[in-house]
Amino acid sequence: QLASGIVRQPAIALQPVLAAGLWLYVDELAVSHRISQGIDNATGAFWHGIMHRREGDFSNSHYWFRKVGAHPAMATIPDYSAHALVDAVAAWSQKGSGNEAALVALQRHEWTALFNHCAVGK
DSSP states (O other): OHHHHHHTSHHHHTOHHHHHHHHHHTTOHHHHHHHHHTOOSHHHHHHHHHHHHHHTOHHHHHHHHHHHOSOGGGGGSTTOOHHHHHHHHHHHHHHOOSOHHHHHHHHHHHHHHHHHHHHTTO
16 A cells, blocks of 8 residues: 555654644544544644544544644634534535535645645644
């Protein structure tokens, strides 16, 4: 598997925040979850919150985003709110309400912003 090889590279293997993000990107939620649980900072909590949102555990996602507060990586996304995104994804998954393409695009933007933040070591 391509992701397995990538996360073994020293540049990734030595940075759990990058590994958690990569596993999340390829939908390996359980692996990402295990890694993000061991990262005791706002970035680890943010990956953790995204993972729970992706699995549909919206209340747990809110919990982790409350622990994060305002993450500096999200300052690059105009009008971004992690809690509003959780609520929008929940509404879409439960009622089919909302613009799925817009939600996917915002989640990709969120992932990219956080991954870039991790990659530059801030």
